[in-house]
Amino acid sequence: MSSVNVITIDGPSGVGKGTAGGIIARKLKYNYLDSGALYRLLALAARRHKVSLTNESALVALAGHFDIAFKKNDRGNIQTFLEGEDVSRAMRSETVAEFASQLAIYSSVRNSLLDRQRLFAVAPGLIADGRDMGTVVFPDAQLKFFLMASLDARIARRHKQLIERGENVSLRAVQVQLEERDRRDKSRLISPLMPAEDAVEIDTSGMTANEVVNTLLEIVSIKGLFAGAS
Ligand code: DC
Numbered sequence: 001m002s003s004v005n006v007i008t009i010d011g012p013s014g015v016g017k018g019t020a021g022g023i024i025a026r027k028l029k030y031n032y033l034d035s036g037a038l039y040r041l042l043a044l045a046a047r048r049h050k051v052s053l054t055n056e057s058a059l060v061a062l063a064g065h066f067d068i069a070f071k072k073n074d075r076g077n078i079q080t081f082l083e084g085e086d087v088s089r090a091m092r093s094e095t096v097a098e099f100a101s102q103l104a105i106y107s108s109v110r111n112s113l114l115d116r117q118r119l120f121a122v123a124p125g126l127i128a129d130g131r132d133m134g135t136v137v138f139p140d141a142q143l144k145f146f147l148m149a150s151l152d153a154r155i156a157r158r159h160k161q162l163i164e165r166g167e168n169v170s171l172r173a174v175q176v177q178l179e180e181r182d183r184r185d186k187s188r189l190i191s192p193l194m195p196a197e198d199a200v201e202i203d204t205s206g207m208t209a210n211e212v213v214n215t216l217l218e219i220v221s222i223k224g225l226f227a228g229a230s
Helices: 017-028 035-048 056-065 094-103 107-118 133-137 151-164 171-187 209-223
Strands: 005-010 031-034 068-072 078-082 125-130 143-148 200-203
Touching: 005 017, 005 133, 017 031, 017 125, 017 143, 017 209, 031 035, 035 056, 035 068, 035 078, 035 094, 035 107, 035 125, 056 107, 094 171, 107 133, 125 133, 133 143, 143 209, 151 171, 200 209
Parallel strands: 005 125, 005 143, 031 125, 143 200
Antiparallel strands: 068 078
């Protein structure tokens, strides 16, 4: 298990964990793992190679060798590549999220992504964002957050994100997709979405992105675990 500082941020879609995780990682100069990206990339690779999302053994084989890369661009944003192609935008659609959630129910698929995720835990430290970061992937993390928010707040945030990315989608469609994904992510038998026993739970419903960041950083600082936190 990792010997560097790890902070996990788990929760469903639309609670602000991705935005907060990225900003906090930059502030602390930590590495950042967006574990959802791995599931999304595997879903994209499966579609590309005509692997069915229900073909567990073929998905595991694909996860064992699919060619992915994360690179920081000049503006400090992370660009994501699948087989050399920049898929940063393509991977963010609700359709890809839905596919990712479907293949994420298989224990062997999840296990085949474990090592890749743990490789991110290198000095000076890691912010890991996902569904099972605190429960399964980094159970010994020094600090664990579980973010939640009302369904209405999550729908509104997710809708805004998708519209800003140019996806023409209605509030109602976002609601249906979120509820379906929640149901699947919470009810799967392996690594379901749930807070770790030792997670700090925070309701972000009424908070801006800045408020979420400041609340988490305050707790990081109170815990006194991380040099550079302010
Ligand atoms: O965080 P996200 O919306 O990018 O994740 C997309 C899907 O990937 C999510 O609905 C379920 C799956 N996922 C998972 O099972 N475990 C994780 N740690 C992260 C994502």
